[in-house]
Amino acid sequence: SQKIEQNSEALNIQEGKTATLTCNYTNYSPAYLQWYRQDPGRGPVFLLLIRENEKEKRKERLKVTFDTTLKQSLFHITASQPADSATYLCALAPNSGGYQKVTFGTGTKLQVIP
Amino acid sequence: DARVTQTPRHKVTEMGQEVTMRCQPILGHNTVFWYRQTMMQGLELLAYFRNRAPLDDSGMPKDRFSAEMPDATLATLKIQPSEPRDSAVYFCASGSPSGNGYTFGSGTRLTVV
Numbered sequence: 101s102q103k104i105e106q107n108s109e110a111l112n113i114q115e116g117k118t119a120t121l122t123c124n125y126t127n128y129s130p131a132y133l134q135w136y137r138q139d140p141g142r143g144p145v146f147l148l149l150i151r152e153n154e155k156e157k158r159k160e161r162l163k164v165t166f167d168t169t170l171k172q173s174l175f176h177i178t179a180s181q182p183a184d185s186a187t188y189l190c191a192l193a194p195n196s197g198g199y200q201k202v203t204f205g206t207g208t209k210l211q212v213i214p
Numbered sequence: 215d216a217r218v219t220q221t222p223r224h225k226v227t228e229m230g231q232e233v234t235m236r237c238q239p240i241l242g243h244n245t246v247f248w249y250r251q252t253m254m255q256g257l258e259l260l261a262y263f264r265n266r267a268p269l270d271d272s273g274m275p276k277d278r279f280s281a282e283m284p285d286a287t288l289a290t291l292k293i294q295p296s297e298p299r300d301s302a303v304y305f306c307a308s309g310s311p312s313g314n315g316y317t318f319g320s321g322t323r324l325t326v327v
Binding site for chain 1: 218245247249256257259262264269270305307309314315316317318319320321
């Protein structure tokens with residue numbers, strides 16, 4: 101069955117360091133992959149989208165890589181700040197022509213320690 | 215900023231009652247999703263629409279859940295009859311034809327007692 105795996109354990113990191121979150125998937129052929137941020141009591145907020153033919157995408161302090169051979173995406177936050185503390189979700193859309201049935205991972209909670 | 219509006223924000227109801235949740239997607243967005251989030255299951259896709267037509271509702275318990283888009287400015291999710299296991303946060307999200315990420319509402323926190 102299709103599975104999207106994110107590290108369920110919280111990631112604690114010192115302010116100023118680079119945080120790296122992992123999203124692995126199995127039995128899936130995604131057309132694209134998205135990353136979202138979710139704060140407590142709020143809906144997810146879209147951060148970045150990377151397509152299957154792209155290796156890397158950047159936006160300010162954020163960087164996403166996509167390795168379709170390893171079936172893995174890495175999400176990096178450089179120069180992390182306490183305000184980056186949140187749960188980060190990856191989401192995959194299937195490569196099935198015209199459909200946008202996006203499936204989410206369970207998320208990784210990031211805590212940036214001052 | 216354009217936003218997805220969901221009402222109500224919170225709902226407490228007794229088992230067996232009907233619950234209706236509403237969503238106003240962003241004007242111009244042609245895809246609307248309903249998700250349910252619990253601690254155990256995370257975000258589960260219940261149903262989604264494109265140009266108001268239902269494309270997939272395989273994630274919904276058909277006997278009690280129904281989703282509709284009576285017009286482009288309103289999507290509804292109904293549960294009848296509600297059960298305690300339906301307690302969760304229900305999110306609506308909408309997406310534009312460019313497909314560059316989806317905008318989520320703030321959710322409806324449903325508690326069925």
